[in-house]
Amino acid sequence: MSLINETHDVNLKSWVASANVAGTDFPIQNLPFAAFRRKNSADAFRGGVAIGDQVVDLKVVAEANIFSGDAQHAAEAGAEEKLNTLMGLGNAYWSALRLAVSKALREGSEHQSVLESALVAQDDVEYSVPCHIGDYTDFYTSIYHATAVGRLFRPDNPLLPNYKWVPIGYHGRSSSIGVSGQSFPRPKGQTKAPDATAPSFGPCKRLDYELELGIYLGNGNALGDTISIEDAEGHVFGFCLFNDWSARDLQAWEYQPLGPFLAKNFASTVSPWIVTTEALAPYRAQWHRDAEEPQPLEYLESAHNREAGAFDIQMSVLLESEKMRADNQPAAKLSESSFRHSYWTVAQMVTHHTVNGCNFQPGDMLGSGTQSGPEHEEAGSLLELSRGGKETITLANGEERKFLEDGDKVIMNGWCEAEGYNRIGFGSVEGTVLPAK
Amino acid sequence: MSLINETHDVNLKSWVASANVAGTDFPIQNLPFAAFRRKNSADAFRGGVAIGDQVVDLKVVAEANIFSGDAQHAAEAGAEEKLNTLMGLGNAYWSALRLAVSKALREGSEHQSVLESALVAQDDVEYSVPCHIGDYTDFYTSIYHATAVGRLFRPDNPLLPNYKWVPIGYHGRSSSIGVSGQSFPRPKGQTKAPDATAPSFGPCKRLDYELELGIYLGNGNALGDTISIEDAEGHVFGFCLFNDWSARDLQAWEYQPLGPFLAKNFASTVSPWIVTTEALAPYRAQWHRDAEEPQPLEYLESAHNREAGAFDIQMSVLLESEKMRADNQPAAKLSESSFRHSYWTVAQMVTHHTVNGCNFQPGDMLGSGTQSGPEHEEAGSLLELSRGGKETITLANGEERKFLEDGDKVIMNGWCEAEGYNRIGFGSVEGTVLPAK
Numbered sequence A, B: 001m002s003l004i005n006e007t008h009d010v011n012l013k014s015w016v017a018s019a020n021v022a023g024t025d026f027p028i029q030n031l032p033f034a035a036f037r038r039k040n041s042a043d044a045f046r047g048g049v050a051i052g053d054q055v056v057d058l059k060v061v062a063e064a065n066i067f068s069g070d071a072q073h074a075a076e077a078g079a080e081e082k083l084n085t086l087m088g089l090g091n092a093y094w095s096a097l098r099l100a101v102s103k104a105l106r107e108g109s110e111h112q113s114v115l116e117s118a119l120v121a122q123d124d125v126e127y128s129v130p131c132h133i134g135d136y137t138d139f140y141t142s143i144y145h146a147t148a149v150g151r152l153f154r155p156d157n158p159l160l161p162n163y164k165w166v167p168i169g170y171h172g173r174s175s176s177i178g179v180s181g182q183s184f185p186r187p188k189g190q191t192k193a194p195d196a197t198a199p200s201f202g203p204c205k206r207l208d209y210e211l212e213l214g215i216y217l218g219n220g221n222a223l224g225d226t227i228s229i230e231d232a233e234g235h236v237f238g239f240c241l242f243n244d245w246s247a248r249d250l251q252a253w254e255y256q257p258l259g260p261f262l263a264k265n266f267a268s269t270v271s272p273w274i275v276t277t278e279a280l281a282p283y284r285a286q287w288h289r290d291a292e293e294p295q296p297l298e299y300l301e302s303a304h305n306r307e308a309g310a311f312d313i314q315m316s317v318l319l320e321s322e323k324m325r326a327d328n329q330p331a332a333k334l335s336e337s338s339f340r341h342s343y344w345t346v347a348q349m350v351t352h353h354t355v356n357g358c359n360f361q362p363g364d365m366l367g368s369g370t371q372s373g374p375e376h377e378e379a380g381s382l383l384e385l386s387r388g389g390k391e392t393i394t395l396a397n398g399e400e401r402k403f404l405e406d407g408d409k410v411i412m413n414g415w416c417e418a419e420g421y422n423r424i425g426f427g428s429v430e431g432t433v434l435p436a437k
Helices: A058-064 A069-078 A084-089 A091-105 A112-117 A143-153 A229-235 A248-254 A303-308 A322-326 A346-354 B058-064 B069-078 B084-089 B091-105 B112-117 B143-153 B229-235 B248-254 B303-308 B322-326 B346-354
Strands: A033-038 A046-051 A054-057 A119-121 A125-128 A136-139 A169-171 A177-179 A182-185 A188-191 A200-203 A211-217 A236-243 A268-270 A314-320 A332-338 A365-367 A409-416 A424-434 B033-038 B046-051 B054-057 B119-121 B125-128 B136-139 B169-171 B177-179 B182-185 B188-191 B200-203 B211-217 B236-243 B268-270 B314-320 B332-338 B365-367 B409-416 B424-434
Touching (some): A054 A058, A084 A091, A091 A112, A112 A119, A177 A182, A211 A314, A229 A236, A229 A303, A236 A409, B054 B058, B058 B112, B069 B084, B069 B091, B169 B346, B177 B182, B188 B248, B211 B346, B229 B236, B229 B303, B229 B346, B236 B424, B346 B365
Parallel strands (some): B136 B365
Antiparallel strands (some): A033 A046, A033 A125, A046 A054, A136 A169, A188 A200, A211 A236, A211 A365, A314 A332, A314 A409, A409 A424, B033 B046, B046 B054, B136 B169, B211 B236, B211 B365, B236 B268, B409 B424
């Protein structure tokens, strides 16, 4: 696969010892980006790169002026408070910076002493949302999720006729996107029981998470232009974990005809780390559409997209209740899935989004939609796992759930594995439900 | 009405003669805000206030330091490239600045010479989108529009059961919002004829406008907090005209189940001028809900909202075709309506939007939804006027339309009139359809 280069070499070792420990999310083959600062400091946030249990401070690296050309230029952009400038530079710059950081972190690097001075332990830092997210669009790319949820909201009509033709998406709210560690009060709103004559107002009773990936756009397009499917991946800076919290009872009452609104916009949580598209090259997969299914319209079709447009990003969701914390018990795993099940690829999402001339700006984010796998146990939401609240889920410690309770912390992880390559990880995204105000 | 103050006095005259001409949009009782600069200059945009056919440059005024206290502070914020800082200051500051500008522009003002040096002719300026619009939400507040459009999309089920309880809204795209004068290529996308087995791809054939108001938030709320209906209007900086361009054939195929997406996000156009909530005080109206209709839930109900929550903002839409331009003919009026017909008030929109804890930021914008009046002739879109493309509309010059043609310029105007007060206007919002790329 031509997208593989020397930064993916499984034999690379770093002089940062923790990066060479089996099972780390952040070996030298990963090198994801975040915006961070020392915990409880008044410093400005700045870009950083994860290596083992450390963060490379890009501000220190940029000021040391050890890189050259595109890599130095990109490091200076990456030193800013938000990553938008770096994202806007485009693939050549991201790739140059990645290679320079990879080389500088390898055993025997001439730049080891400078990089050592730029390291901060991940335990000692705090993160912000890594860029200004101008616009956020949520897609709906898991046909298993769309079918299961559709069955609950529209028993007679679960999968609508457009699903297999249109990468369905809708606009979300960017103001309420927070970084891992976010907590928020249980939302309140209108709900209506099927047999009630009028709605009532109160705290959400069917609070849920959604297991998603967030996809950050890099350099965008001018209003009126389209990003072709051939060019689409080149505009994608990278991927994060994303929890699209959802109030199912609000959603059921409000969502017709214009889509979910207050059911979704009270909070959404991203992981701090953005794994670059380049880092994900070894974990790509063929994308295929069964012959008996509708094949994509031409603007959504390319040979590369068929050969390598999918990404085998594995994801899991865990729940840590108040009782688990009090009892010092580990969080309970709820499900596990992979983005390789997605009915549409990232390239198809990007091209579809711009085919009408809609413009992307650096830092815009796409949600993948809930990534439920083909099996019931692989569902990416409680709505699906509890079959619309009809079945009780028993956690490892005996607690039961249909939907989220106050105090519940939801933890999502993501990672990639492939024969002949190192495992890389996404870190985690965590968020906690507080009681309604 | 206690919201009336000395700035609304019909007897006020300005030393700017054009502000005293009957029928001007911008008498001294209006004083709307925009971001502007001299046409074709490389200057930074800055805030300005309209008076007659002139703009008061707030940068010049702020630097002259002739105001004091809150008014001076607000003028300095208003001098910035975007109005977000001013918007974030809150009502006390907006009001102080309004009063100071009103006094400075009155006949006999001691500040006349300074203000004269700050005047630029509107003919000599260009405008930008007046603030950074972090998030944009479109509501659906005209029950006449919702019913007429619902009938076309769902003949058996035009007005959904939630409509009379929930101020229906959905998230829009902010990146593609442009200022009056915007032109954009006809969008392309997927459409499917009812009898076709598969969709096809091509330029939109049912391109439409929507006659709306844009409502700009001022100071916002923290994530997790709610803005009560009593406090809601105090967070609203002002109103503009808004054209929510719509591709009806794309919309029909894509909108279920998550709402309109590519049908709306290729372009949306705002007027440059923001008429402040304070300026609109004389044109408020009672809001009422017929006794046999569902009454709002308590969180959407207040005495003030009943007494004065509606705004009688009159709006019209005109079409100028290429032929009209070539023949030097005036634009043809398509319809006229008023925001007083809105089923929900601005205060109800603001409170509903935050009742789940969703946060507003200064400069966020709400669309009112298409403001169609009770009569067919008062419809705010071609979709309604042509009854879903079934009827042909004949323009004044004999041209016919069902939907927009390439080269069509759509012009929307807005104004307010009330017994005992001066007429004030919104200027206009204009936008032109270019051929598909």
